[in-house]
Amino acid sequence: MHAFTQLNGLVVPLDRANVDTDAIIPKQFLKSIKRSGFGPNAFDEWRYLDHGEPGMDNSHRKINPDFVLNQPRYQGASILLARENFGCGSSREHAPWALEDYGFRVIIAPSFADIFFNNCFKNGMLPIVLSADDVDTLFKETEAAEGYQLNVDLSAQAITTQSGKTFKFDVDAFRKHCLLNGLDDIGLTMQHQDAIKTFEAKHKLAQPWLFN
Amino acid sequence: MSAKTLYDKLFDSHVVTEENGTALIYIDRHLVHEVTSPQAFEGLRLAGRKPWRKDSIVATADHNTPTNGWEKGLDGIADPISRIQIETLDSNIKEFGAKAYFPFMDKGQGIVHVMGPEQGATLPGMTVVCGDSHTSTHGAFGALAHGIGTSEVEHVMATQCLVQKKSKSMLVRVDGKLGGGVTAKDVALAIIGKIGTAGGTGYAIEFGGSVIRAFSMEGRMTLCNMAIEAGARAGMVAVDDATINYVKGRPYAPKAEQWDAAVSYWRTLVSDDDAQFDATVVLNGDDIQPQVTWGTSPEMVVGINGVVPDPAKEEDATKKGSMERALQYMGLEANTPMSAINIDKVFIGSCTNSRIEDLRAAANVAKGKKIATNVKLALVVPGSGLVKAQAEAEGLDQVFKDAGFEWREPGCSMCLAMNADRLEPGERCASTSNRNFEGRQGLGGRTHLVSPEMAAAAAIAGHFVDVRTFATK
Numbered sequence: 001m002h003a004f005t006q007l008n009g010l011v012v013p014l015d016r017a018n019v020d021t022d023a024i025i026p027k028q029f030l031k032s033i034k035r036s037g038f039g040p041n042a043f044d045e046w047r048y049l050d051h052g053e054p055g056m057d058n059s060h061r062k063i064n065p066d067f068v069l070n071q072p073r074y075q076g077a078s079i080l081l082a083r084e085n086f087g088c089g090s091s092r093e094h095a096p097w098a099l100e101d102y103g104f105r106v107i108i109a110p111s112f113a114d115i116f117f118n119n120c121f122k123n124g125m126l127p128i129v130l131s132a133d134d135v136d137t138l139f140k141e142t143e144a145a146e147g148y149q150l151n152v153d154l155s156a157q158a159i160t161t162q163s164g165k166t167f168k169f170d171v172d173a174f175r176k177h178c179l180l181n182g183l184d185d186i187g188l189t190m191q192h193q194d195a196i197k198t199f200e201a202k203h204k205l206a207q208p209w210l211f212n
Numbered sequence: 213m214s215a216k217t218l219y220d221k222l223f224d225s226h227v228v229t230e231e232n233g234t235a236l237i238y239i240d241r242h243l244v245h246e247v248t249s250p251q252a253f254e255g256l257r258l259a260g261r262k263p264w265r266k267d268s269i270v271a272t273a274d275h276n277t278p279t280n281g282w283e284k285g286l287d288g289i290a291d292p293i294s295r296i297q298i299e300t301l302d303s304n305i306k307e308f309g310a311k312a313y314f315p316f317m318d319k320g321q322g323i324v325h326v327m328g329p330e331q332g333a334t335l336p337g338m339t340v341v342c343g344d345s346h347t348s349t350h351g352a353f354g355a356l357a358h359g360i361g362t363s364e365v366e367h368v369m370a371t372q373c374l375v376q377k378k379s380k381s382m383l384v385r386v387d388g389k390l391g392g393g394v395t396a397k398d399v400a401l402a403i404i405g406k407i408g409t410a411g412g413t414g415y416a417i418e419f420g421g422s423v424i425r426a427f428s429m430e431g432r433m434t435l436c437n438m439a440i441e442a443g444a445r446a447g448m449v450a451v452d453d454a455t456i457n458y459v460k461g462r463p464y465a466p467k468a469e470q471w472d473a474a475v476s477y478w479r480t481l482v483s484d485d486d487a488q489f490d491a492t493v494v495l496n497g498d499d500i501q502p503q504v505t506w507g508t509s510p511e512m513v514v515g516i517n518g519v520v521p522d523p524a525k526e527e528d529a530t531k532k533g534s535m536e537r538a539l540q541y542m543g544l545e546a547n548t549p550m551s552a553i554n555i556d557k558v559f560i561g562s563c564t565n566s567r568i569e570d571l572r573a574a575a576n577v578a579k580g581k582k583i584a585t586n587v588k589l590a591l592v593v594p595g596s597g598l599v600k601a602q603a604e605a606e607g608l609d610q611v612f613k614d615a616g617f618e619w620r621e622p623g624c625s626m627c628l629a630m631n632a633d634r635l636e637p638g639e640r641c642a643s644t645s646n647r648n649f650e651g652r653q654g655l656g657g658r659t660h661l662v663s664p665e666m667a668a669a670a671a672i673a674g675h676f677v678d679v680r681t682f683a684t685k
Contacts, residue, residue: 015533016533016534017530017533017534018409018410018509020509020649022628022647022649023649023651026651027628027629027630027652028630030247030630031247031276031291031297031630032293033251033297034251035251045650045651054293055293083530084410084530085410085413088410090344090345091248091343091344091345091347091359091360091361092247092248093251093343093362093363096361111410112413113410113413114413114414114443114445115358115359115360115361115445118364119361119363119364122363122364123363172234172377173232173234174231174232174234174375185363185375186259186261186366186367186371189236189367189371189375190370190371192228192229192236192373195228195229195236196236196238196264196371196372199228199238200265200372206477207337207474208470208473209335209466209470209474210240210335210338211267212464212466
């Protein structure tokens with residue numbers, strides 16, 4: 001996993017609540033057995049006017065000019081600003097894969113669905129929870145000023161606007177450590193393999209039917 | 213020792229290590245399907261790792277599998293990419309191993325959340341994970357069960373553990389008694405309507421109260437299945453006689469002297485009387501009507517006697533915007549009575565409502581009647597090969613076929629439309645599945661979530677109808 005430390009990035013505002021993972025990456029793209037290449041199909045049903053299928057040449061498809069990600073001023077955005085309960089629904093990790101492949105490294109929202117939130121950290125992306133009021137402020141500022149950027153500093157747990165306003169955010173200490181250092185969870189857990197073996201032996205003694 | 217909730221007991225008994233609130237918990241059962249596993253197996257392969265305990269793995273193919281054309285075997289899978297994914301699961305299980313595997317067309321194949329319990333692969337007291345959000349279903353057995361992403365699938369395969377922070381606990385108690393024609397699905401939708409799709413975020417929900425105690429295991433599975441639609445990764449129900457009677461004699465359930473030891477442990481899997489929950493929500497079962505969703509989120513739901521809500525009456529701007537967008541997508545006008553909404557298709561199936569009890573209930577409504585002429589397709593997709601065989605032994609397939617329904621092979625089918633079963637743009641469906649998101653059942657498709665009885669009644673009437681009065685006509 002790649003590390004995340006700091007980012008200066010263009011912000012795109014996606015002004016919808018309860019954006020689900022079916023919307024982030026529709027089911028037909030889940031047939032892939034790879035974990036890359038989902039970016040061109042992120043938000044496929046909102047982004048294009050035709051029906052997308054795996055293997056299509058997306059550069060020739062009709063785009064939906066009304067969808068915010070398609071607006072010229074938001075091209076190259078790496079910070080997604082969203083509303084509450086972002087990433088609800090299916091556990092598909094293809095959703096963070098698609099967002100990451102599109103170019104997003106940070107998602108800011110008043111709340112996230114649990115599984116999606118967790119999946120982001122496994123892919124070097126930082127989901128940030130701010131209060132609904134602070135998110136509202138960022139929506140207004142983003143929409144008001146073309147080229148609106150934010151600085152996100154994970155180590156300081158702070159988002160800074162170009163005018164110098166700062167929003168502090170919480171992040172779980174373990175997840176922060178993993179993200180800052182680009183650490184692979186499996187490698188870390190394997191450091192506890194003796195403890196796992198000890199637990200397993202005890203567990204088997206207590207509930208042998210689990211090991212039939 | 214302080215009083216513990218069921219969730220406390222399940223979580224605490226699986227902690228391997230804990231540091232600053234982040235725990236490694238041991239996983240007893242890992243259910244695997246073809247969509248969220250290929251990248252995990254590939255990860256193991258690239259790192260030269262093997263599964264820590266392959267006997268924890270139980271696998272099946274369900275999401276991509278076609279529900280007809282089985283006589284052609286793998287060649288019946290029209291989409292070559294779907295076929296590759298199914299064949300990839302075959303080869304991965306062959307390479308890495310599993311306790312049990314029910315491949316495409318095996319008689320035990322089925323939706324992973326139907327197959328696990330019916331095989332006895334899900335047991336009380338277990339930690340159960342699967343790369344699928346509806347893993348919450350298995351909590352019906354007094355198990356701690358939740359969906360995980362593919363990186364975590366790989367993590368569990370490699371280490372038998374999951375990195376977890378303990379959730380908060382919520383008790384959802386449904387008191388009183390349900391009226392006739394009101395089901396576990398209606399209770400699930402009523403709860404989501406009350407607390408919202410993010411109401412359970414950060415919580416593990418225990419469902420309790422007289423209504424839940426009276427549910428069969430099928431009903432409890434339907435309810436726990438939709439815990440994720442309330443935002444909770446895990447839903448659960450305490451163990452009682454219904455749990456133990458269901459598990460007894462299943463292929464992978466403990467036998468002989470192990471059975472008695474298991475049962476005496478399972479009997480402890482209830483919340484202590486004085487256990488404290490972080491939140492409690494109470495509903496009265498007597499007040500719950502058959503539910504129908506009207507929008508594009510499961511929380512957008514009303515009773516069958518209600519009307520499509522009016523966004524003009526909503527004060528919260530974000531909610532109002534969501535309602536307006538939902539009505540536009542759904543092609544509905546505010547204040548339309550739910551019973552005046554005509555449908556084009558019917559889907560009876562999915563990990564929420566495709567078990568034998570669901571099919572019996574739907575067949576009971578459809579018996580001796582015909583689907584309405586405006587209904588283009590009414591699909592019944594059993595949850596597994598075993599459910600299908602049982603239904604056929606009871607003659608339910610014939611009841612459905614006589615009424616004009618199509619009787620299909622098992623799989624996830626039109627719940628998420630990864631196979632060929634789907635809605636066309638603008639088509640409206642009465643569906644027993646779990647998600648009414650935009651495009652979920654097909655691009656532009658319009659999904660209304662209902663119980664199996666309500667879906668069958670809608671198929672006959674051609675529009676939504678109150679099954680409580682319809683059934684007596």
